[in-house]
Amino acid sequence: MLYTEKEYQQFYYEYCNKRLWPLFHRHFTSDTEKKSEALQARDIFEVAPCDSTAFKTYHYLSIETSKAVAKKAAFGGLVWLHDYHLFLMPQYLKEMRPDLKLGYHFHIPVPDIRLIEPLDDDIKSLFTSVMKCNYLSFNTQRDMENFKAIVTKMGLDTEGIIFENNPIGAEPVKTLELNPQPHIQATIDEIADLRKKHLKESKTEPPSFQVVFSVDRIEPSKGLKTRLKSINDILKNPALDANNLLFVMVCPDSRTGIKAYDELNKWFKEEVHRLNSISNKAIGRDIIKLHGEMSQTELQTLGKHADTFMVTSSADGLHLGPVEWLATRLHHNKDQQANIILSKGAGVSEYFPHAMAFNPEDDKRLTKLLCKTTTETNQDKATRSDKIKSDFYKVGFNLDDWGTKAAEGLATEPTQGTKAKPQQDEQRISELRQGIFHSGSPRKPDHERQTGGKGHYGSMGTTPRKE
DSSP states (O other): OEEEHHHHIIIIIIIIIIIIHHHHTOEEEEOGGGTSOOEEEEOSSOOOOOOHHHHHHHHHHHHHHHHHHHHHSOTTOEEEEESGGGTTHHHHHHHHOTTOEEEEEEOSOOOOHHHHOSOOHHHHHHHHHHTTOSEEEESSHHHHHHHHHHHHHTTOOOTTOEEEEOOOOBOOOOSOOSSOOHHHHHHHHHHHHHHHHHHHHOSSSSOOOEEEEEEOOSSGGGOHHHHHHHHHHHHHOGGGOGGGEEEEEEOOOOSTTSHHHHHHHHHHHHHHHHHHHHHHHHHSSOSEEEEOOOOHHHHHHHHTTOSEEEEOOSSBSOOOHHHHHHHHHHHHOTTSOOEEEEETTBGGGGGOTTSEEEOTTOHHHHHHHHHHHHHSOHHHHHHHHHHHHHHHHHHOOBHHHHHHHHHHHHTOEEOSTTOEEOOSOHHHHHHHHHHOEEEOOBOOOGGGSOSOBTBSOOOBOOEEEOO
């Protein structure tokens, strides 16, 4: 579809990313400073009020995208919608094409109703629109229950709608990069040299040296301040032995042009530089190797050399990072140990009960977990690794299964209440899955697209038109 640059600014930056994104990432965190479990409300950054012009543009592009889908979809066809950019499409598609069966998958977290009530009128209209769908899927049970609580409080009828916990899948990178870019190869070589050095000097078996890997866009929901505060505390305390840790971070820029993001980007890079200056004086090397955007193949080639995957998100719909890392790791070597440190604010923590967990923004607990990775016995590491792998296999996180499950959900015929009777024709379900019309948000500029490859949902191509 066609849209102007001004329309895109209003739709994507003003409404989607200044209003919806921070609202849906509002979260609870423990009051760790008072050493209590009292829940405190947090915003990743200030939620913008509803701008009438931006909201009208959001409506307009929803209508135009719905027209494009309505024109292309077959009679009685299935349409699978994705993410917060398209909240209003179910309403318009049902008006234009009542014959269509609509599904919707939430990639972002759905906040606890206590965090967002009273609901503003524009937000009410979004939930009302989504409830026009036949099938609703979520990355976590928590998000599904939060959504149900919100629409129930609104008095919306859930009868006949299928709700399903269906986390997005991922595929392993089967062929790793043989000739990585020089800056990636330099990090790989440094890791190898540090391992040799620690093996030679170590008095423990195995050596205590740990490479901690993380993949995040530079944005307020990723817990970057918590992460760097923990690293700062490790550097300040000689007893914690920073020499045993190397942090490899892949952190592409995100949503440039939005003040909160630009300020965080500037702070983050300056703070990484400051911490590396301190570590060079203390241990003779950088403690953080920072990388920008790279392909999924390069990402997993680099990640192959890590011991632990770390997620520090204050709020995240899922965070596929550790899933993709594990999928690739297990594909290439099922016996290789794997550890994960997870913030409970990330949806993926729901599926890894045996990971090393901490409450969002609890930097003290994160510091303890990071240091624990360097002091655990090999047996303890192996035991946790086996449990984490079992957690992964239990869920599966298969990309094809994710799509199949959604197709089956869309193909079911509702009976009473929210229960549904599945179609018995397996061939029909297979045909539906192959022919499902998969609609994502209007395409973002290339520099705004998330680092990663297979495992991330696609988007419906759109093209700016000239003013």
